[in-house]
């Protein structure tokens with residue numbers, strides 16, 4: 244049996260214990276001591292890590308009455324000295340009590356129940372039973388921080404079941420054997436929990452909501468508490484400073500600057516489109532007047548060197564809009580490879596360009612697809628472009644006949 248020192252001395256960082264057993268499993272070592280400060284995980288809180296006589300503790304699990312420390316290397320001797328990774332443990336204690344304060348506030352203010360919570364590194368996520376809107380979430384965050392500033396003790400108590408049923412925001416599992424461990428923060432929260440927490444709300448430092456999403460009929464809310472919240476705000480600070488420097492403004496001007504940039508981009512796009520259409524017009528006229536006539540159709544095949552996908556799409560659209568009986572195969576070569584497009588006017592129901600397109604893209608060693616009136620894709624073998632275009636035109640001509 245392992246005595247759980249982490250409950251009696253949640254702020255102790257080192258301990259001495261007697262080795263009860265040690266065994267090797269798949270290159271790792273399972274160590275059982277007569278007592279331990281290593282929390283095995285539970286209630287959404289991850290297990291502790293650290294060292295046992297210098298051997299790295301990778302994982303800690305509870306098995307019946309014993310706590311198993313899984314280490315990377317073996318230990319020697321009868322007495323073992325254990326050291327916790329205190330930064331991680333204290334971070335989890337802050338995150339866990341912070342989560343209680345937030346979940347308690349959500350319950351007290353809005354009767355929103357927390358069905359599940361999990362601490363994963365710097366992230367705490369909680370799932371609620373019903374959707375929580377952003378105003379309720381921010382109100383709970385504000386209330387949790389007010390509880391932090393009031394620096395209220397987080398008491399560990401073992402009351403009788405009648406009191407628990409009356410006061411707890413959630414009931415212990417049905418198979419829980421009394422006495423049930425309750426974490427009580429006077430006036431804020433009263434909940435059964437097996438975790439290790441900060442001893443007063445002031446030590447949580449800060450509760451900050453990060454984001455929220457819909458989840459299984461309720462909400463999944465991500466928050467950070469204590470040092471994890473501080474780390475997040477610091478990274479936010481650096482990002483904001485970068486944005487301020489790029490946009491040449493203060494943090495409160497960033498959104499206005501973005502709005503200006505977006506409207507400028509929009510205007511430039513329209514201008515670019517108008518210019519593209521204007522410079523492509525003479526080419527459209529020339530291609531249509533020199534097109535190969537095949538029954539009622541005009542077949543146009545053309546390669547635009549060093550052109551973008553957008554330019555090719557524009558040229559294609561201008562040709563097939565201007566002459567409803569035109570069928571166009573247009574390709575362009577640039578540093579990304581060969582972009583090829585085949586098609587006709589959408590209203591032309593008698594044409595299917597796909598067989599011709601498939602042949603061309605096969606010769607180009609690429610991928611693509613589309614509908615009977617428009618297919619497109621990228622290829623790699625630019626040296627085979629002329630062959631691909633000729634083969635595609637031949638297939639088109641045969642199919643039209």
Ligand SMILES: [Zn+2]
Pocket residue numbers: 286339343435436437438
């Ligand atoms: Zn808890």
